[in-house]
Amino acid sequence: MIGLFKVKEKQKEEAKNTNTRGGGGALVKKQSAGELRLHKDITELNLPKSCKISFPNGKNDLMNFEVTIKPDEGYYKSGKFVFTFQVSAVYPHEAPKVKCKTKVYHPNIDLEGNVCLNILREDWKPVLNINTVIYGLFHLFTEPNHEDPLNHDAAAVLRDNPKLFETNVKRAMGGGYVGEIAFPRCM
Amino acid sequence: MADLDVPQSKSRDLDKLLLRPGNLVGPDFDPGTELRDDMREYVRILVVGAGGLGCELLKDLALSGFSNLDVIDMDRIEVTNLNRQFLFRLEDVGKPKAEVAAKRVMERVSGVKIVPHFSRIEDKEIEFYNDFSIIALGLDSIEARRYINGVACGFLEYDEDDTPRRETMKPMVDGGTEGFKGHARVIVPGVTPCFECTIWLFPPQVKFPLCTLAETPRNAAHCIEYAHLIKWPEVHGGKSFDPDEPEHMKWVYDEAIKRAELFGIPGVTYSLTQGVVKNIIPAIASTNAIISAACTLETLKIVSGCSKTLANYLTYNGGEGLHTKVTEFVRDKECLVCGPGILIELDTSITLQKFIEMLEEHPKLLLSKASVKHGKNSLYMQAPPVLEEMHRPNLSKPLYDLMGRVQKDTIHVFGTALKNEEKQSSLTKLRVVFKGADGVADMDTAIGA
Ligand SMILES: [Zn+2]
Numbered sequence: 001m002i003g004l005f006k007v008k009e010k011q012k013e014e015a016k017n018t019n020t021r022g023g024g025g026a027l028v029k030k031q032s033a034g035e036l037r038l039h040k041d042i043t044e045l046n047l048p049k050s051c052k053i054s055f056p057n058g059k060n061d062l063m064n065f066e067v068t069i070k071p072d073e074g075y076y077k078s079g080k081f082v083f084t085f086q087v088s089a090v091y092p093h094e095a096p097k098v099k100c101k102t103k104v105y106h107p108n109i110d111l112e113g114n115v116c117l118n119i120l121r122e123d124w125k126p127v128l129n130i131n132t133v134i135y136g137l138f139h140l141f142t143e144p145n146h147e148d149p150l151n152h153d154a155a156a157v158l159r160d161n162p163k164l165f166e167t168n169v170k171r172a173m174g175g176g177y178v179g180e181i182a183f184p185r186c187m
Numbered sequence: 188m189a190d191l192d193v194p195q196s197k198s199r200d201l202d203k204l205l206l207r208p209g210n211l212v213g214p215d216f217d218p219g220t221e222l223r224d225d226m227r228e229y230v231r232i233l234v235v236g237a238g239g240l241g242c243e244l245l246k247d248l249a250l251s252g253f254s255n256l257d258v259i260d261m262d263r264i265e266v267t268n269l270n271r272q273f274l275f276r277l278e279d280v281g282k283p284k285a286e287v288a289a290k291r292v293m294e295r296v297s298g299v300k301i302v303p304h305f306s307r308i309e310d311k312e313i314e315f316y317n318d319f320s321i322i323a324l325g326l327d328s329i330e331a332r333r334y335i336n337g338v339a340c341g342f343l344e345y346d347e348d349d350t351p352r353r354e355t356m357k358p359m360v361d362g363g364t365e366g367f368k369g370h371a372r373v374i375v376p377g378v379t380p381c382f383e384c385t386i387w388l389f390p391p392q393v394k395f396p397l398c399t400l401a402e403t404p405r406n407a408a409h410c411i412e413y414a415h416l417i418k419w420p421e422v423h424g425g426k427s428f429d430p431d432e433p434e435h436m437k438w439v440y441d442e443a444i445k446r447a448e449l450f451g452i453p454g455v456t457y458s459l460t461q462g463v464v465k466n467i468i469p470a471i472a473s474t475n476a477i478i479s480a481a482c483t484l485e486t487l488k489i490v491s492g493c494s495k496t497l498a499n500y501l502t503y504n505g506g507e508g509l510h511t512k513v514t515e516f517v518r519d520k521e522c523l524v525c526g527p528g529i530l531i532e533l534d535t536s537i538t539l540q541k542f543i544e545m546l547e548e549h550p551k552l553l554l555s556k557a558s559v560k561h562g563k564n565s566l567y568m569q570a571p572p573v574l575e576e577m578h579r580p581n582l583s584k585p586l587y588d589l590m591g592r593v594q595k596d597t598i599h600v601f602g603t604a605l606k607n608e609e610k611q612s613s614l615t616k617l618r619v620v621f622k623g624a625d626g627v628a629d630m631d632t633a634i635g636a
Contacts, residue, residue, distance in 0.1 A: 002225055002490050003215065004354060005320040009229040012318075030313060030337055031563045033383055033524055040601045040614050043558045043570045059565060059577040090330045093391055108398070112420045116398040124391060148398035 034091040038062060041092075041130045051134055063087045066101070067134055071141040075166055079104075079173045080186050083115075083137060085130070095124035096133060102186050105172035107144050107155035111181065115140070116150045153179065201252050204493045213492030222491055227254040227298075230490050233319040234258045235308060235335055237284035239470045240325030240362050242274045243479030245288055248323065249296040251487050256292075257319070259304040259311070260285040267458070271472035308334055317342055317357070321486055324361040325479070327467070329389050332361065336374070336382035337524055341597075343376040345527040345618065351377025358489050362482040364475050365468040367506035371481035372499055373489065379499040380518045381525035388500075388516075392466055407447060407454035411463040414442035430465050439464060477503060521615075528597060528616030535587040535621045539567055542586045546600060554613060557602035561590050569602065587621050595620040 042062060045053065052068045055061070067083045081104060086097040098120055099113040100106075108116040117136050119128055149155030158165040168178045175185030205223045209216075232253055234244050237260035245258055264272070264279045264287060274291040275284070283305035293301050304311070308331060316322065316338050326332050339357040346352060359374040361382070374381050399405075400413040419428050419439060429435050440460040447455045462469065481501060488496045497513065504510040520526055529551050533542065539559065546554040559566040566581055566589050568574045581589055590596055597618055604613035 001215070001320070001358070002217075002222060002230065002492070005231075005490065006225055006229040008320070008354070009231070030334075030341065031560065033333060033337065033386075035563070036523065036560060036599055036614065039558065039560055039565060039568065040612070042574070043568050043601065044612060045571055053571055054573060059568075059574060060563075062565070062574075088330070090333065093329060093386065093389065095391075095394075110401070110417065110421075112417070114397055114417060114420070116396060116401075118396060121394040122396050124394070126387075126391065148396065150398055150401050152402065 032089040034087070034089045034093070035063065038087050038091055038130070044129075045131050045134075047131070047134060048138065051138055053134075063089075067137070069134075069138055069141060071138070074142040075144065075169045076106075076141040076173070078187050079141075081141070085133075087130075092126040092129065095120050095128075096130065098133065098137070103183050104186070105151070105154055105169055105178050105181075105183060106140070107146050107149050107151055107158050108140050110150040114150055116148045118148075198250065198252060204487070205252070205491055209493070211494055213488065213495050216492035218493070223252060226252050226490060230320045231255040231257070231318065232486065233316065233322045234325060235322060235331070236260055236325035236327075237272075237288040237303075238262070238268070238325065238327065239271045239472070239475040240327075240364060240479055241284070242272045242288055243475050244323050244325045244362070244482060245292050245301065246274070246296075247479050247483035248486065249292050249299040249301070251483050253486075253490075254299050256289075256299065257302045257304060258285045258289055259306055259308060260288075261305065261307045267461075271470055271475060273472075313338055313341065319357070321489060322357065322359045323482055323486060324359060325482075326361075326363070332363075332382050333386075335359065339374075340376040340381050340383075340525040343525060345377070345530075347530065349527040349530070351527070360482045360485050360489070362478040364470060364478050367471055367474055367504065369474045369478040369503045371478050371485065371497070371501045371503070373485050373497050374499070375489075375496075376525045378518075380516045381522060383524040384519040384522045385500075385516050404446065404450050404452060407443075407452055407456075407459060408463045410446040410450070410452055410455055411439065411443040411460050413446050414439045415464050418442045418446075430461075436461060436464065471505075474503070474505060477505070523599065523614065523616050526616060528618045530618045530620065532620050532622055533586065535585065535624050537586055538583055539586050539589060540582040543567065543582075546602075552600075552615065553605040554600060554602050554615070555604075557600045559598060559600050561596070561598045564589075566590075566598075586619075587624065590619070592624070593621075594624045 039062060050070045050072050053065055054068070055065050057064055065085050067085060069081045069083070071077050071079060082101040084099050084101050088094055098115055100109050100115055101113060103111060117140060119132060119136050144158060146155040146159040157168060172178050172183035173187050175183060206218055206220065208218050230253055232248055232255070234241055234248065234256060237258050241258065241260060245256060248256055262284050264275045264282055264284055266280055269275055269277065274288045279287045285303035285305050289301035289303035293299055322335060322339055324332060324335060336359065339359050342355050342357045344352045344355040356376055356378065361372045361374060363370050373379060395409060395412055397416065400409055401417055404410050404413060415428065440457050443455045443460055461467065485497050488494050498515045500514045500516055502512050518525065543557050543559065546552050546557045556569045558568045565578060567578045595618065597616060599614065599616055601614040603610050
């Protein structure tokens with residue numbers, strides 16, 4: 001391609017000398033292919049009524065958003081839980097980073113908001129999307145499980161004494177203490 | 188070389204390739220001293236990355252007859268780089284890699300000019316990249332490769348009949364190594380598959396389940412990830428972890444040691460901590476050298492035509508014995524990054540609303556409920572309602588204005604398409620050309636967009 005490179009360099013020289021600007025291409029900022037896929041995912045969301053998505057940074061930043069889940073059944077019925085989503089430019093090669101913003105008494109969510117959901121970590125695949133993740137989170141509330149514990153104590157109580165677990169969840173959601181830990185009201 | 192009646196250059200071996208005719212050469216090969224001199228004068232190469240591979244690439248390119256090189260890297264030199272990033276010395280620790288690498292190669296190879304850029308690749312203007320004949324990649328992240336690929340493919344233009352225009356092709360030569368394995372590939376946008384066409388070649392990195400880390404760690408990496416992902420936020424609250432901050436790394440290492448002792452797990456070291464947290468597989472100097480040599484040779488071949496270029500992906504495995512293989516991957520004709528997209532001619536007066544309606548009728552698209560994106564700007568989104576509302580005012584505006592009044596550009600549309608009588612989710616690239624707009628006159632408006 002030397003011939004082509006030579007011609008181009010000479011043209012550049014000439015353009016420099018006559019001080020003109022070549023081309024009329026657009027100078028719009030590049031988007032990442034990940035961003036494009038994410039936008040598509042977002043327009044195709046098909047969420048249950050109990051899940052709502054919002055964009056705190058407005059329409060120019062869709063890579064960071066929040067999902068609010070209000071379970072309509074199970075232990076967490078009538079609670080309200082907010083998750084933050086951080087989507088990187090490498091999406092969907094990498095799963096979104098998801099944290100629970102609401103402090104919750106839950107076997108699979110720790111007090112720092114880390115979430116144990118297989119599709120966010122070891123089972124993520126690029127064919128999955130934001131919709132699948134939100135459904136996965138939703139299911140954590142309808143079916144918390146003691147087998148993948150992140151909050152060890154909550155998991156043990158759920159396993160050994162579901163009645164007590166139910167009471168603890170109610171207390172936590174109402175803004176009370178479970179053991180020594182205070183929870184904010186989220187109902 | 189006695190049979191050649193030309194002044195001998197200092198690179199004797201290079202002359203053998205460039206000055207003599209041959210049978211296995213590329214179609215546009217024109218051997219002779221002019222070729223050798225033109226390579227020095229007219230070819231400009233950008234090396235992206237000045238790490239293990241980047242150091243090798245700079246040295247190899249400088250010794251292979253290229254005189255105009257640039258190198259870009261945002262990192263500073265660390266002590267742990269010194270074993271393989273051979274252009275750096277102990278007294279360089281803390282200095283920008285790009286600057287030291289450029290200086291060292293220029294000291295050793297006379298007549299070579301290397302311009303360093305101590306910068307993030309995203310912080311350079313797009314036009315910066317258009318200044319180079321070829322871009323050589325010595326990177327270790329998918330994100331950075333994806334970015335450069337997007338930029339280079341962005342220069343590609345197609346004719347009305349979807350033939351890629353040769354003068355707009357920005358060839359890339361990409362190298363990558365992980366331990367004893369490596370790859371070298373040639374990407375000529377519009378001709379060979381681009382990085383996005385074959386993104387599946389890079390498997391997502393393995394991530395341990397958080398609950399395993401929290402409850403049942405079984406190896407040293409589990410202990411390190413526990414300290415990094417669970418313990419750090421627990422102790423530091425909102426302060427985010429910075430892998431390039433040695434104090435942060437030391438903290439994670441100390442916590443990982445405690446964790447490992449608690450569970451009786453051996454093997455946590457500081458360098459393993461760095462490796463796990465930054466997801467680095469130990470680099471092997473010889474792998475870098477081999478991959479860089481392959482990349483440099485391909486660069487030389489693309490430029491001079493002295494031999495046919497690699498078609499198009501070479502893998503190297505030096506772990507057990509030695510194995511190399513060349514695979515010819517094929518382009519994804521509908522690739523959103525390097526594909527031609529669908530050409531659409533429009534009047535400058537058409538509103539976004541009318542345009543979206545038009546997509547529904549367009550025989551190649553049959554796209555209903557389309558959302559529209561132009562570069563980073565979302566022009567319209569059909570859903571969810573909160574976003575639809577934010578974009579709605581755009582519907583009555585001319586598309587030409589929304590796109591910054593340029594004569595032609597690429598946009599992406601997505602929605603539901605009718606394919607083979609079936610409704611499918613679809614995402615398509617369009618080449619929009621406005622009739623009667625000359626583009627150049629409105630450059631300033633475009634910059635402001
Ligand atoms: Zn492609």
